[in-house]
Amino acid sequence: MEITELADLLIKGTGETLYMTLVSTFIAYVIGLPIGIILNITDKEGICPNKAVNIVLGVIVNIIRSIPFIILLVAIIPVTRFIVGTSIGSTATIVPLTAAAGPFVARMVESSIKEVDPGVIEAAQSAGASPIQIIFKVLIPEAKPSLIVGSTIAVTTILGYSTMAGFVGGGGLGSIAINYGYYRYQTDIMMVTVVLLVVVVQLFQEIGMRITRKTDKRIN
Amino acid sequence: MPLVKINDLSKTFHTANGDVHALKNIDLSIEQGDIFGIIGLSGAGKSTLVRCINFLEIPTEGTVYFEGKDLKSLTHKELLKARQSMGMIFQSFNLLEQRTAIKNVCFPLEIAGVNKKDAEKRARELLKIVELEDREKSYPSQLSGGQKQRVAIARALSTNPKVLLCDEATSALDPNTTRSILALLKEINETMGVTVIIITHEMSVIEQICNKVAVIDKSRIVEVGSVKDIFANPKSDMAKQLIIPQNIVHSLENYSTMRIIFDGLSSYEPVIANLIMECRVPANIMYANTKDVNGVAAGEMIIQIPVDSVDKVSGYFERIGIKYKEEM
Numbered sequence: 001m002e003i004t005e006l007a008d009l010l011i012k013g014t015g016e017t018l019y020m021t022l023v024s025t026f027i028a029y030v031i032g033l034p035i036g037i038i039l040n041i042t043d044k045e046g047i048c049p050n051k052a053v054n055i056v057l058g059v060i061v062n063i064i065r066s067i068p069f070i071i072l073l074v075a076i077i078p079v080t081r082f083i084v085g086t087s088i089g090s091t092a093t094i095v096p097l098t099a100a101a102g103p104f105v106a107r108m109v110e111s112s113i114k115e116v117d118p119g120v121i122e123a124a125q126s127a128g129a130s131p132i133q134i135i136f137k138v139l140i141p142e143a144k145p146s147l148i149v150g151s152t153i154a155v156t157t158i159l160g161y162s163t164m165a166g167f168v169g170g171g172g173l174g175s176i177a178i179n180y181g182y183y184r185y186q187t188d189i190m191m192v193t194v195v196l197l198v199v200v201v202q203l204f205q206e207i208g209m210r211i212t213r214k215t216d217k218r219i220n
Numbered sequence: 221m222p223l224v225k226i227n228d229l230s231k232t233f234h235t236a237n238g239d240v241h242a243l244k245n246i247d248l249s250i251e252q253g254d255i256f257g258i259i260g261l262s263g264a265g266k267s268t269l270v271r272c273i274n275f276l277e278i279p280t281e282g283t284v285y286f287e288g289k290d291l292k293s294l295t296h297k298e299l300l301k302a303r304q305s306m307g308m309i310f311q312s313f314n315l316l317e318q319r320t321a322i323k324n325v326c327f328p329l330e331i332a333g334v335n336k337k338d339a340e341k342r343a344r345e346l347l348k349i350v351e352l353e354d355r356e357k358s359y360p361s362q363l364s365g366g367q368k369q370r371v372a373i374a375r376a377l378s379t380n381p382k383v384l385l386c387d388e389a390t391s392a393l394d395p396n397t398t399r400s401i402l403a404l405l406k407e408i409n410e411t412m413g414v415t416v417i418i419i420t421h422e423m424s425v426i427e428q429i430c431n432k433v434a435v436i437d438k439s440r441i442v443e444v445g446s447v448k449d450i451f452a453n454p455k456s457d458m459a460k461q462l463i464i465p466q467n468i469v470h471s472l473e474n475y476s477t478m479r480i481i482f483d484g485l486s487s488y489e490p491v492i493a494n495l496i497m498e499c500r501v502p503a504n505i506m507y508a509n510t511k512d513v514n515g516v517a518a519g520e521m522i523i524q525i526p527v528d529s530v531d532k533v534s535g536y537f538e539r540i541g542i543k544y545k546e547e548m
Contacts (some may be wrong), residue, residue, distance in 0.1 A: 002376075006319065109223065113530070117312075117314065117317075119310055119312050119314040120315070120316060120317070122276060122310070123277055123305075123310065123314035123315075123372075123375075124327070124331075126274055126303060126305065126306070126307075126308035126385075127304065127307075127327065127328035127331050127375075127376075127379070128278060128300040128301060128302075128303035128304040128328070128331055128332070129300070129331045130300055135325070137330065137331070138316065141316070141318050142316060142317060142318055144318060145318075191518050207394055215318075216318075217317060217318050217319075217359040217360075217361060218317050218318075218359075218361050
């Protein structure tokens with residue numbers, strides 16, 4: 001393989017990986033953030049305790065989280081076909097990635113919100129704040145630094161999942177590593193993709209930590 | 221009409237280890253303009269009681285009236301509105317960590333739907349009252365404990381509440397800071413007419429600013445009245461325990477112990493020196509805690525005198541108008 005050809009391949013792969021990871025993370029948060037908040041506030045210590053809602057949501061989240069990703073990937077192929085029209089390529093991979101990451105994100109959000117000092121919530125209640133006002137003016141803003149740390153962990157985890165999707169034609173760096181490195185024994189190409197993945201993870205981690213440091217007003 | 225009236229209130233928590241009766245048959249009346257202290261040891265139920273006043277805890281039985289309205293009869297929306305007329309401050313300050321001082325003070329105004337410009341104007345006025353106008357852009361982590369409590373006070377007052385509930389508000393502060401926070405609460409009570417309800421386990425807090433006090437022991441109110449009366453003549457065991465200094469070395473043989481209370485006598489009068497000279501008794505001072513408050517002596521002293529001179533000494537105290545009690 002020509003060096004320029006290889007470079008094109010790797011650039012395209014990196015692009016696909018970033019695309020899958022970021023879009024899946026975004027959709028996972030659209031789904032997981034509200035679920036995480038509902039899990040937190042319906043808890044018996046929460047601001048709107050509701051045992052039924054809490055248990056039902058909790059069980060659903062746990063069930064999806066216990067399915068190994070590689071199995072989930074194959075199991076929901078019909079759903080993927082229905083939504084995207086195909087089960088191959090990076091856009092198709094977004095569906096199983098989101099399905100796996102949504103519940104994971106929900107739990108991350110739940111635990112971040114749980115870190116908010118109950119005393120601060122009580123102070124808001126004593127000022128006459130409604131549950132909705134507490135969610136948007138207290139829980140989310142006060143948990144923001146922790147939510148950002150959580151999203152950094154989520155994005156790197158989802159990146160890891162996306163490479164696994166390479167086994168079923170998911171596209172991105174994972175596919176390149178598997179197709180060239182695993183099936184064709186081209187260890188050098190596999191090494192390069194792994195290095196690229198390390199670089200991407202490092203980048204996400206660094207960006208996440210910088211944003212956290214900037215937003216958190218507790219450390220000065 | 222009392223501002224806050226509590227009728228036969230009880231609160232029971234159902235826990236895994238059985239029912240916990242936090243409050244039993246509480247009756248209290250708090251008038252507009254009072255600085256009302258509620259004192260008791262930890263676990264007596266006082267924090268639960270203050271949370272029943274703004275319905276952060278819903279009483280199991282009994283009624284809470286605020287401005288004549290039965291809080292139980294209010295809809296959820298009306299209750300939230302009523303809470304805007306009740307400010308609250310806490311032992312651990314409970315400021316929003318991710319907001320600046322001024323944004324913290326704005327918080328209850330945002331909740332009440334006040335527009336941003338008016339809210340900030342009001343917040344600046346309040347920060348000025350609590351003497352923190354130069355720290356409006358500071359985050360809580362950049363402020364000391366006393367400063368945080370001042371911000372919390374400004375926040376609690378932002379919506380012009382009728383009453384300020386203080387839950388152990390000075391318990392996390394050092395003695396000097398405690399004094400300055402209490403002085404601020406008194407000033408707010410006098411200048412803004414805000415009724416103050418103070419929960420504490422420290423008698424010194426009650427002495428310094430309260431006009432009325434309720435003593436709470438094992439979930440019940442055991443004594444209630446003016447601070448002056450209860451301080452001079454505590455009746456319940458708990459009030460005695462809180463007011464009369466414990467662990468005093470007792471009983472020299474043939475000596476009897478007397479507790480004398482200063483409230484209103486000129487602090488320039490040398491009471492003990494005169495006692496010794498006039499009655500010719502060897503008075504032994506066991507404990508003294510007296511303060512000069514604007515030229516008036518306040519506080520108490522415990523002395524021991526020979527048993528046979530008790531009548532003489534009592535007569536002397538009566539003549540010069542000092543309250544005393546033969547104790548122990």
